[in-house]
Amino acid sequence: MLNKFKICDLLGIEYPIIQGGMAWLGTCELVSAVSNAGGLGTIGSGDAPTEWLRQQIRQTRERTDRPFAVNIMMMSPFLAENMKLVAEEKVGIVTFGGGNPGQYLAGLKEAGIKVIPVVSSVALARRLERLGADAVVAEGVESGGHVGETTTMALVPQVAGSLKVPVIAAGGIADGRGLVAALALGADGVQMGTRFICSEECIAHTRFKQHILEAGDRATVVTGVSTGHPVRCLQNKLTYQFATLEKAGATTAELEELGRGRLSLGVMQGEIEEGSLMAGQIAGLITDIKPVKVIIRDIMAEAEKVINDMAGHRKG
Numbered sequence: 001m002l003n004k005f006k007i008c009d010l011l012g013i014e015y016p017i018i019q020g021g022m023a024w025l026g027t028c029e030l031v032s033a034v035s036n037a038g039g040l041g042t043i044g045s046g047d048a049p050t051e052w053l054r055q056q057i058r059q060t061r062e063r064t065d066r067p068f069a070v071n072i073m074m075m076s077p078f079l080a081e082n083m084k085l086v087a088e089e090k091v092g093i094v095t096f097g098g099g100n101p102g103q104y105l106a107g108l109k110e111a112g113i114k115v116i117p118v119v120s121s122v123a124l125a126r127r128l129e130r131l132g133a134d135a136v137v138a139e140g141v142e143s144g145g146h147v148g149e150t151t152t153m154a155l156v157p158q159v160a161g162s163l164k165v166p167v168i169a170a171g172g173i174a175d176g177r178g179l180v181a182a183l184a185l186g187a188d189g190v191q192m193g194t195r196f197i198c199s200e201e202c203i204a205h206t207r208f209k210q211h212i213l214e215a216g217d218r219a220t221v222v223t224g225v226s227t228g229h230p231v232r233c234l235q236n237k238l239t240y241q242f243a244t245l246e247k248a249g250a251t252t253a254e255l256e257e258l259g260r261g262r263l264s265l266g267v268m269q270g271e272i273e274e275g276s277l278m279a280g281q282i283a284g285l286i287t288d289i290k291p292v293k294v295i296i297r298d299i300m301a302e303a304e305k306v307i308n309d310m311a312g313h314r315k316g
């Protein structure tokens with residue numbers, strides 16, 4: 001029943017499931033596993049140097065011959081070089097996080113690259129569709145990492161109702177129920193981050209994965225609103241220090257200094273109190289570490305069952 005998705009035709013994938021680009025964690029291991037399992041894997045370039053990204057693209061190609069994407073952060077110090085690289089390497093699909101990539105769309109389209117920006121408002125979604133975006137990811141405030149203000153539940157139907165191009169829902173989705181809910185809201189597919197961290201293939205530190213497994217529904221917090229770049233993470237000593245400084249009126253420079261280097265400390269080195277543990281509110285729903293293939297298979301099977309059960313409710 002669940003087998004005809006226009007997003008799958010657009011991206012050349014089997015299932016309407018995208019692994020969101022994640023700084024440090026969206027590496028060739030996870031990306032190729034997701035693409036090989038029929039979803040779309042995404043390399044997370046974050047603020048890594050362009051040469052790192054080139055190697056990741058090449059290593060991903062060694063591990064899969066299926067489509068994958070590269071995520072580029074608008075705040076990256078290597079933004080201009082990364083833009084050149086994706087054209088040089090003939091990457092098929094580019095997604096953008098952390099800002100408005102409008103000025104780059106025409107160039108990427110000319111190079112034959114499909115462009116999928118991540119948006120948190122209808123206005124930006126509309127503007128980027130006009131500029132040629134092939135699809136958008138509508139990402140709600142439940143998400144891990146950089147966030148907007150509107151919930152997935154409210155944002156997705158408003159974006160879907162305003163655009164002609166496909167809309168991918170992100171933020172707070174980790175199982176088949178989430179996929180069906182997103183489709184019901186008008187989305188064409190889903191993007192997940194936190195669920196894929198708890199996969200066998202993700203290179204995240206075991207202590208970080210374990211922390212997600214132990215998280216409850218209120219385990220995350222958003223900090224950094226005063227800097228204009230709010231971020232959702234699991235609460236720990238660092239988020240407490242950050243929030244305290246923010247309340248005391250610290251400058252953006254002081255807050256950036258506190259945050260420097262913390263993401264790799266948390267997610268790669270497993271420093272659970274001192275590091276930044278970006279993760280979404282759906283962490284509370286995740287209780288196991290599974291191979292990517294099983295994650296995707298279980299989501300599709302559960303979605304199918306949920307739809308059948310709903311049809312049953314109607315008859316009853």
Ligand SMILES: Cc1cc2nc3c(=O)[nH]c(=O)nc-3n(C[C@H](O)[C@H](O)[C@H](O)COP(=O)(O)O)c2cc1C
Nearest residue numbers: 020021022023097143144145171172192193194280
């Ligand atoms: C550890 C982590 C790092 C992330 N890094 C990026 C990034 O570099 N670029 C980006 O566009 N989104 C980034 N995201 C957001 C994800 O791509 C995805 O949209 C989000 O996790 C979806 O919400 P979920 O966590 O509720 O599934 C990150 C998320 C996490 C958890």
